Amino acid sequence: MVAKLVQPTLCCSFFDMDLVGRASTPAVNGVLEEPQGLRRSLRKQTKSARKATLKKVVSPYFVGKPGAGKSGKRSVAISAKTEAQQQCSEDNEGKSKAVVSQSLQVDNYRLLPADFYACDALDLAPRLLGKLLRHDDVILQITEVEAYRTGDTACHARFGRTARTEAMFRAGGHAYVFLCYGINVMLNVVADKDGLGAAVLIRACSPVTGLATILQRRKQDAVKPVLLTGPGKVGQALGLTVDWSCHPLFLPGGLEILDGPAPEAILAGPRVGIDYASPEDVAAPWRFAVAGTPWVSAPRATLLPIPWPSANV
Known part of the structure; x- marks a missing residue:
């Protein structure tokens, strides 16, 4: 042992x-400690993510669908959130690279x-x-x-x-x-x-x-x-x-x-x-x-x- x-x-x-x-x-x-530039960039990314999530985005798949009811509204909400997250990811891709350039050259x-x-x-x-x-x-x-x-x-x-x-x-x-x-x-x-x-x-x-x-x-x-x-x-x-x-x-x-x-x-x-x-x-x-x-x-x-x-x- x-x-x-x-x-x-x-x-x-x-x-x-x-x-x-x-x-x-x-x-x-x-x-x-994280550099001030990194912290500011992270805060900006967070604000962008919040704004994108709050935007009313409706997937074209659900536009004009009759009889959707409550389940349809839920589906629209889920779809809107997903599209907002995808848009946020695309918008922040360049910002993420900028964050790295300011802190760690990966x-x-x-x-x-x-x-x-x-x-x-x-x-x-x-x-x-x-x-x-x-x-x-x-x-x-x-x-x-x-x-x-x-x-x-x-x-x-x-x-x-x-x-x-x-x-x-x-x-x-x-x-x-x-x-x-x-x-x-x-x-x-x-x-x-x-x-x-x-x-x-x-x-x-x-x-x-x-x-x-x-x-x-x-x-x-x-x-x-x-x-x-x-x-x-x-x-x-x-x-x-x-x-x-x-x-x-x-x-x-x-x-x-x-x-x-x-x-x-x-x-x-x-x-x-x-x-x-x-x-x-x-x-x-x-x-x-x-x-x-x-x-x-x-x-x-x-x-x-x-x-x-x-x-x-």
């Missing part, structure tokens, strides 16, 4: 503090190679912060993660290789996607070597491109952190299903992870919703988040700053 670690071995020399207790360094503010970031993921989940988790998830026209920047390791009583792989956890036992760099409570689609990035059973859960992200698609999938009309702060919200925004499990994230096409700017400072603390695990694993500070950004899920009070040399990420 793999020995459990109370203190994680992440990057050794700079991870030598009690993360659950008092932090030894002051919190760092303003790190990886075209300059390469696809992460398979060997990037060939390490312990506890090492991979903080290194994923700042990286870019891309699916269809949606690009998200990873802002919060959780590590689940071999021998970890909170890890799904603790029950061995099953139909559900097959993806976890693949080589690092594959996607492990599962359904939580029959509702939420959760994206995990498999870590380490083939056959070990370890992964990193993507807990929260910030939007980069494809805002109209994100709002439509999330059934939201405002750009707030609640849009993407939660693993189920991330899966929904990306339009994922469990069919994406076992997908290689290091190959072009479909679901990809691109390199991205490393955060200058990060936070760490205990993972969320694992009360079933051993006390030692419940307390382990294996949840990591970018410092200084609002795009982090609750609870935030348990996250404390740790030394982090971004240049080595």
